[in-house]
Every structure is written in C-alpha cells, then in structure tokens.
Amino acid sequence: MTTLSATGLRQRFGGVVALDDVDLSVDHGEVVAVIGPNGSGKTTLLNALTGILRPDAGRIELMGGDVTAAPAPRLARRGVVRTFQDGRLLESLCALDNVLVGLHADPRDGAWRGWLPWVARRRRGRAIAALDAVGLRDRWSARVAVLSHGQRRRVELARALVADPRILVLDEPTAGLTPEDTHAVRDLIVAARNRGVAVLLVEHDLDIVGAVADRILVLDAGAVVAGGVARSVLADARVRHLCGMAAVEQPA
Numbered sequence: 001m002t003t004l005s006a007t008g009l010r011q012r013f014g015g016v017v018a019l020d021d022v023d024l025s026v027d028h029g030e031v032v033a034v035i036g037p038n039g040s041g042k043t044t045l046l047n048a049l050t051g052i053l054r055p056d057a058g059r060i061e062l063m064g065g066d067v068t069a070a071p072a073p074r075l076a077r078r079g080v081v082r083t084f085q086d087g088r089l090l091e092s093l094c095a096l097d098n099v100l101v102g103l104h105a106d107p108r109d110g111a112w113r114g115w116l117p118w119v120a121r122r123r124r125g126r127a128i129a130a131l132d133a134v135g136l137r138d139r140w141s142a143r144v145a146v147l148s149h150g151q152r153r154r155v156e157l158a159r160a161l162v163a164d165p166r167i168l169v170l171d172e173p174t175a176g177l178t179p180e181d182t183h184a185v186r187d188l189i190v191a192a193r194n195r196g197v198a199v200l201l202v203e204h205d206l207d208i209v210g211a212v213a214d215r216i217l218v219l220d221a222g223a224v225v226a227g228g229v230a231r232s233v234l235a236d237a238r239v240r241h242l243c244g245m246a247a248v249e250q251p252a
Helices: 044-049 072-077 093-099 117-133 149-161 179-194 204-212 231-234 237-242
Strands: 001-014 016-027 031-035 057-062 080-082 167-171 197-202 216-221 223-229
Touching: 001 044, 001 197, 016 031, 016 044, 016 057, 016 197, 031 044, 031 072, 044 167, 072 080, 072 093, 080 149, 093 117, 093 149, 117 149, 117 223, 149 167, 149 179, 167 179, 179 197, 197 204, 204 223, 204 231, 216 231, 216 237, 223 231, 223 237, 231 237
Parallel strands: 031 197, 031 216, 080 167, 167 197
Antiparallel strands: 001 016, 001 057, 216 223
16 A cells, blocks of 8 residues: 655746655655756655645656645654654754654644643553664653754654654664764665655665665656666666765675
C-alpha cells in the first residue's frame, strides 16, 4: 500500500528550477532514499512533501487523498512527521519536554485535552518509552543544551517517533555523528520500517543508504536522473560519479 506519493512536482525560486517534474512514492514499511549532489533539490523535495512549501505544479497524495495544498500542521496531524538537517530542538527544555512536543498534534487526545491528568500521564509514558527506544531513558531530565550532538539527534528521532507516524521523513539524520551514533540511527530506521512505517530518507552517507534503503531516487539539478532498487542504483557508475563516491559495498 502506498503511503505517500507525488507526481509531476515542480518548484522554482526565481530563475532557479529546484524541482523539475519529480515523481516519487513510498510504500507502507518501505525505506526510500533520495540522494544526489549538493543543491540537487533534495531538501526542497522534502519541504514540498511535508507542507513547508507549496509546489508550483504537481500533486501529492497521502493514503490516496490529495494533500498538495495541505500545510505542515495538518499533515503532522495526519501522520507526516519529519526531522531537519539543522536540528530544531528547544534548548532550554529537557529531553523529555522536547519529545512531548511531538505529541502536540496527536489526534487521539486532541490538543485541548492535554491538560487532563490521565492524558498527561499517558503522554509522559509514551515520551519516556520513545527516549528508551533511542537509548536515552537515563537522560530524560537533561537539558538538550548540555547533550552531545549524537544525543541531540536521538532526541529529535524520539520526538518524531513518539507520534507513531505513518511516514517518517528524515533529512540527513546521521550528519556529524560518531560511528556508534550512526549505527544507532541506522537501527532505529530499520526498526521503524519493520513496524510498518514508511520512511523517506535524504542522506549523504551511502553506506547507511545501502544498509537501509529498499529503493533510491537520484536527483540532479532538481530532476530525477536515476531510480530503482537500492543495490542496482548504487552500483551504477553514473550515480557513483554524480555523487562523488567510489564503489559502495552492498550488504549481503
């Protein structure tokens, strides 16, 4: 079943073509990676799909319904959850409170009911469980300002996962991470896919892409230049040249 799809997406910024007739689909329980050189339109594509930008042309569907003009808050309430390349944590709050922010649009409780004691207890329990899933249960009370870069990335993932998303949209989730933290993020992506979550991933680390992606879409100058099964795309000499990479070791 297709969770999120886009057809004919186009986006211009003045004379710059950021997206040029892009088609994409992500199925239930599938990881689709978007790769390409810097400036190829990857983050613009994510912004269009998550309601931050309204595309100049094209159609976006969520679970078969047209959401092309839906703003980000409405999409969040319908299960489209994302992280950002530059991080969007609230520095003065602790890790737990940052994760609780991820439940603000949860339709199961309704924003107006969040003050009820039993709702607040349930949300706190879900937030603690999300921090436990990313290995930060013992850091729930720490202000995010004092956490390491890798721990902060994990808090962002916990905040995204706590809402039980239909589709998880990740923009460079392993950027700047240690090998240990990178492996933890990889495992979280695989765990989300195994629970049936659709995952759309922009990532420069082609080892991670090769380890988790089912399919890959390659962008250059806003246009799709290659796409298909991950192993075949990463073995393509044109793709390796475009992304400036050597041959990629593929998992057995």
